[in-house]
Amino acid sequence: MKDREKGIRRPVFPSAGEVDRALELDDPEEVVTRLLDAKSRGELYPLYHRLRSLAPAHSTQVPGLPPGCFVLTRYRYVDQVARSSSAVNDPRTARVFDHDGTGQGAFYRVMSHAMLFLEKASHDRIRRLVYKAFTPVSVAPLRSLTEEVANELIDAVEHDGAMDFVEDFAYPLPLRAIMRLLGLPREAESTVEAWAWDFARAGDPMSATPEIITRGNAAAIGFHDFFDRVLEEKHRAPGDDLISALVTAEEEGGKLGREEAISTLILLIQAGHETTADLLGNAMIGLFRHPGELERLRTSKALLPKATEELLRYDASVQMSMRLVREEIDLDGTRMPEGSFAALSYGAANRDPEVFRDPDRLDLDRNPNHLAFSAGAYFCLGNSLARTEIQAALGVLFERLPAIRPEGEYFVQRWTARLRGPLELRVAWDSSASGS
Ligand code: HEM
Secondary structure, three states: OOOHHHEEEEEOOOOOHHHHHHHOOOOHHHHHHHHHOOOOOOOOHHHHHHHHHHOOEEEOOOOOOOOOOEEEOOHHHHHHHHHOOOEEOOHHHHHHHOOOOOOOOHHHHHHHHOHHHOOHHHHHHHHHHHHHHOOHHHHOOHHHHHHHHHHHHHHHHHHHOEEEHHHHHHOHHHHHHHHHHHOOOHHHHHHHHHHHHHHHHHOOOOOOOHHHHHHHHHHHHHHHHHHHHHHHHHHHOOOOOHHHHHHHHHHHHHOOOHHHHHHHHHHHHHHHHHHHHHHHHHHHHHHHOOHHHHHHHHHOHHHHHHHHHHHHHHOOOEOEEEEEEOOOEEEOOEEEOOOOEEEEEHHHHOOOOOOOOOOOOOOOOOOOOOOOOOOHHHOOOOHHHHHHHHHHHHHHHHHHOOOOEEOOOEEEEEOOOOEOOEEEOEEEOOHHHOOO
């Protein structure tokens, strides 16, 4: 399923030279071009630092972003725009997914009903309904479901002494956990996993090829029909699960339409799957690069909640989001006019030295106020689910495989610009010393 050529080999331990090469760039346009070129840009964070020092609210003409789009790399600016009611995700933002310009592509139709891209009033209404469905009862099983899945995945590889951390652990884990939380059948896990992969690829407009778009449309149709049937069944026989709670929300005065419910379920799968998988992969790489912190986490489970926050700051899986500016916004004299776009660079904001001392150092005691989940009206709805999953997954991992280490000198980084995570990360351990 995983298309290996869509990744680039990267060193687990990068050389200092990569930082120097970023410092040689003096034109912010060159830096943005490199930032978007996930294939050959090298280390990401030196480029953010460079752009932030050259032009922290840079209006760009680089292809791949809307003309004039302001790329924001300073924490203060990203935070201000994320919280501003003058900057929105609206249906026009979803148009980047209307790949053939007909408005008829299945992928585009699903995205145009997803809350993220609806007009403010509809967005807020659906967000409230989904929030209501995230009741303590409906989400309580998540920690134990994640631990159950993590243990199953490690059972399958423990005696091999090695695995691909992404394919064998991080990627299947959040999808299976959320599917079990949603009360979906286990037989559907591999089909949904394949759709989720194709759907996510089509969701990165900067790297989508015609083949990716075709597969994204097929995945959207598969997802749509699957959830239509599931909603029908839950409508007839509701249970204690999250989908039943959404169905109830649908029934109360018809507040959540069928298409909206389908798009919401797809969004819950999509928004919660690769983001969490990527975060786990980024977290492992960050920890391998900071062996002292890895050792502390290995030996102290109590550190997990704080460590999760720092790992989210250190290398977030959602690097960038777009906003449409509805009314002019002023950032220290840089005016973003009505109708312009802003690219909120969460990854750059989270390493801003104005806010985080020694920002390139992973410090598990930091407990940072990061922007990995954004802020304001679109603040990640699944943040507490994600936090629970990450803590549970890392807890089981270090308990079962305390001697985990990188197997080689390289891992494979996915090309995508908006989402960030490894495609392959080989890890090993001494199987006779594993923790079970
Ligand atoms: C480490 C894991 C995760 C990260 C880094 C992450 C990050 C984000 C970010 C940055 C946004 C804002 C998007 C924007 O700025 O336009 C967002 C929105 C959202 N996230 Fe997450 N997320 C994660 C996990 C999850 C999970 C587990 C779920 C649910 C199961 C979820 C559901 C959502 C939804 C529904 C939205 C849209 C909210 C809205 O439109 O109001 N996310 N997430």
